[in-house]
Amino acid sequence: MTATRPRRSVRLPRSGRPAPRQRSTPRKRLAPGRPPAPRRRTRRAARAGQYAALLGYLLFLGFPLLWLLSTALKSPRELGSLHPAWIPRDPTPANVRxxxxxxxxxxxxxxxxxxxxxxxxxxxxxxxxxxxxxxxxxxxxxxxxxxxxxxxxxxxxxxxxxxxxxxxxxxxxxxxxxxxxxxxxxxxxxxxxxxxxxxxxxxxxxxxxxxxxxxxxxxxxxxxxxxxxxxxxxxxxxxxxxxxxxxxxxxxxxxxxxxxxxxxxxxxxxxxxxxxxxxxxxxxxxxxxxxxxxxxxxxxxxxxxxxxxxxxxxxx
Amino acid sequence: MTSVAEARTPPAGERRAAGRRTAGHGTWFLVLPALVPILVFSVGPLLYGILLAFTDAQSGRTAATRWTGALNFRDLLHDTLFWESFRIGLVWAVGVTVPQFLLALGLALLLNQDLRLRGLARALAIVPWAMPEVVVGIMWRLVYNPDAGILNETLRDLGLGAGRDWLSGLATALPAVVVVGVWAGLPQTTVALLAGLQNVPRELHxxxxxxxxxAWRRFRTVTWPALRPVALAITALQLIWNLNSFALVYVLTGGGPGGKTRLPMLFAYEEAFRYGQFGYAAAMGCVLVAVVSVLLAVFLAGRLRGGDEA
Structure with missing residues (x-):
């Protein structure tokens, strides 16, 4: 852990991180500003894969929370029904009372x-x-x-x-x-x-x-x-x-x-x-x-x- | 997590000078308010607990407690129920820690990218950490509920069978609680790894x-060496925390069905506070301490080695 390397905070939403394509080493740059086409395609595919993975995580992390909320808002009659639905048919605060x-x-x-x-x-x-x-x-x-x-x-x-x-x-x-x-x-x-x-x-x-x-x-x-x-x-x-x-x-x-x-x-x-x-x-x-x-x-x-x-x- | 190692490294010269200048009897006055409770409610009970393991202490007994030497440990050795529970505890701890680490690594790497929805993912990734364990247990009971649960309903919709009673099935109970364990511990691991990723030299990348x-080559040669110390630390801690875990499984299954999810903590809790066998339960605690100490030793050794490399 050297002191010379600039350290960035973990919270990075809008911090001044350089754009991913901006490279610090300019050598070997074939077409300035734009990578060659095939490379861009694989990059786009990788991006899609990343979004798919992120979506998977969001679903895994989020669905139990939504289900808790959904169950909390359901009427006793609906909770007794055979096919529980994501969205309560008539949301009621009765459960709280x-x-x-x-x-x-x-x-x-x-x-x-x-x-x-x-x-x-x-x-x-x-x-x-x-x-x-x-x-x-x-x-x-x-x-x-x-x-x-x-x-x-x-x-x-x-x-x-x-x-x-x-x-x-x-x-x-x-x-x-x-x-x-x-x-x-x-x-x-x-x-x-x-x-x-x-x-x-x-x-x-x-x-x-x-x-x-x-x-x-x-x-x-x-x-x-x-x-x-x-x-x-x-x-x-x-x-x-x-x-x-x-x-x-x-x-x-x-x-x-x-x-x-x-x-x-x-x-x-x-x-x-x-x-x-x-x-x-x-x-x-x-x-x-x-x-x-x-x-x-x-x-x-x-x-x-x-x-x-x-x-x-x-x-x- | 790294502050541990940090505290061991010698301080900067100026600080050492300042420390020497002000160190003295006045320090006690600052430390005492915290030290007394630590000794009375943490260090003391721990030592007391180790002593109890060598006695026949029971709750609510009028006769004096006697020393029984290693009798409790000899009994434990032949207690097949305990070793079964111990085995379940290990399966649970490893079964939760390993997938959790891999999932957290993936999530941390994703969150380290410039992706949309990242803010939402970060917020959502924190929520399981904030929730009381009891609520996490209750929530997943609702998910796993055989009739009103979303899991069975989804399976029915997808035409994957009529669904089952996950938490009561002999074969499904342990995997089902392991999934909950992974979900509940994902945030801490992700946040720790995300912090570790800030140590990765971007220029090198x-x-x-x-x-x-x-991508794989870059991960192996650039990211992983920088991340390794943090990864090791959080994995060891998670393993220890999971071995000590209680509330989640207590709420989900109470140790059932047929003891299939009876973690060592639940076993010892029942032994101590249901059957009143304080001495015997303390002996179980000692065995757990021994296991945890080995893990901690590995963790510290790894930390020091990691510190050398970094």
Whole structure:
């Protein structure tokens, strides 16, 4: 990874990438501006093939989503019919009402929201200083933390969940949203640290040195100089932590027992009965609604996901 | 993903100087808020879990827990159900990771081109990542539904038989959940590979094209060497994540039919929280850790080698 090569961000929709035919090496160019005819034909064929492949991907990725929406809008009578159609004959929002009537969705959504917000705020608050140390200092502790970030990716949850269950039981935090939030915070930390370390590295050290010369203490430097520059990175990290907590299922399934405390993913599984028989319409409607916050957040983050986030990670 | 290796490389000279200047007891104050939860809720439980594997711990038992040495592991060795589950777990992990990688590579290469619809494809490729796993499971249950599902309806329309109950069939259940696994993990892999493709030297690509190298040749000699480290990293991570996967299959089949999709995670979950065998389940976790550690070692070794080449 050399520094001389210009690096382009991953987000390329309208960036100034040279047109494909413009070659940097002018030698061997037979007909300037226009490649010979047979070559152009194969190129056109290749383009067609590429579009066909892209269409295939779009279908594969998109059809389950459309089917979920379609099922959510169908009336119970239509869902019972023999030949299910893509487009509902008379779209009805009745399933949404039915879903809220069948399960305590609003309450579960509130629980999920509390846990997700708590996770996002706490994770960012404790991860930012730590990421700062990991990015700026070469201490043994920073190296150990980096090692933990890697290894934690490989933790089998099943080995962690049993002791976690016992620890939380001793702390009287079992079946509590606070306990779940704490677990989620730690669970979101590796990714949060990884993102934030990249962002801290992007802040020039010279700025901090200037602040130190002007007599600012360490905390003062972090709060007034570095943190504001990290703003976008912190926001993105918080959003990721939010989605992670909002979507999580396994810990919530094990750690929450009272129906009144369960989060949205756990309550969604209650729509599926013991024999796997489900009331399809309300199930689809509830699942669709539960997805909207996550997808909305990812929509905000999309640029960063395909661009900044990984560009920051890959940057050397 | 590469930040891991990056963190290991020595920092630029100026940074080292800055680090030395400010390093000291003040660092603890910044690290402590994160360190305590990590120790209490992550490192601690992991070590505790390994210890539990050598005990006869059970949930809700009044008698004291005793050390049983390697008894749990000896029992595991003869537990054919566990090894069957382990085998299914490996089939699932490899069956998801490999096709997912190939599909993601294709998609990343396409998205790296100047194609129309690319924006739509990028947006759509992110959605499965954003969705809660439970919703992904529910959604595919609707697709696979024998009566109201679109899959059987499409097959009927195409005249390819009357369709079947995909998730309940002994032969079809595992392939059916593998397809869902591929769908759900495609975004992360694609995004990682897309980022990796930015490391491919475009000039070299163009020079090779001018010299008459075909698309495949260019991919092999120019694209792949630059992409290899990222490809290796994301594949290893996906393999590990898939071995640890739980929610998707829990929602889709609950491990059925007849245990045909009972991944090790589901098996251990049932053992621990349905039958209360904490010690035994922890031993299963340890076996999984061992397997994952080997994978991680391969991953890190590959990363370092890749780092040398790049």
């Amino acid at each position: 039915q879903a809220f009537a069948e399960q305590p969705l609003a309450h579960a959504a509130l629980n999920s929201l509390l846990v997700a917000l708590g996770t996002a705020v706490v994770a960012v608050l404790i991860a930012t200083p730590m990421a700062y140390v990991m990015a700026r200092h070469r201490t043994r502790l920073a190296r150990a933390a980096t090692g933990w970030v890697v290894v934690s990716q490989a933790f089998p949850f099943v080995l962690v969940i049993i002791p976690l269950f016992l620890v939380l039981k001793n702390l009287r935090l079992i079946d509590s949203l606070l306990g779940l939030t704490l677990v989620y915070v730690v669970w979101a930390l590796p990714f949060a640290l990884w993102m934030l370390v990249g962002h801290v590295r992007a802040v020039p050290v010279e700025l901090e040195e200037a602040a130190a010369v002007d007599g600012a203490g360490r905390l003062r430097t972090l709060v007034s100089v570095t943190a504001p520059l990290l703003g976008p990175g912190i926001a993105a990290t918080a959003l990721f932590a939010f989605v992670t907590a909002w979507n999580e299922f396994f810990f919530a399934l094990v750690l929450l027992k009272s129906p009144g405390r369960q989060t949205l993913p756990v309550v969604l599984t209650h729509f599926i009965g013991a024999e796997g028989v489900a009331d399809l319409g309300p199930l689809a409607a509830a699942a669709f609604l539960a997805t909207l916050p996550s997808v909305a957040v990812f929509g905000i983050l999309q640029r960063r996901i395909t661009g900044g986030l990984l560009a920051g990670a890959v940057k050397s | 163009e020079a090779a094209a001018v010299d008459g190298a075909g």
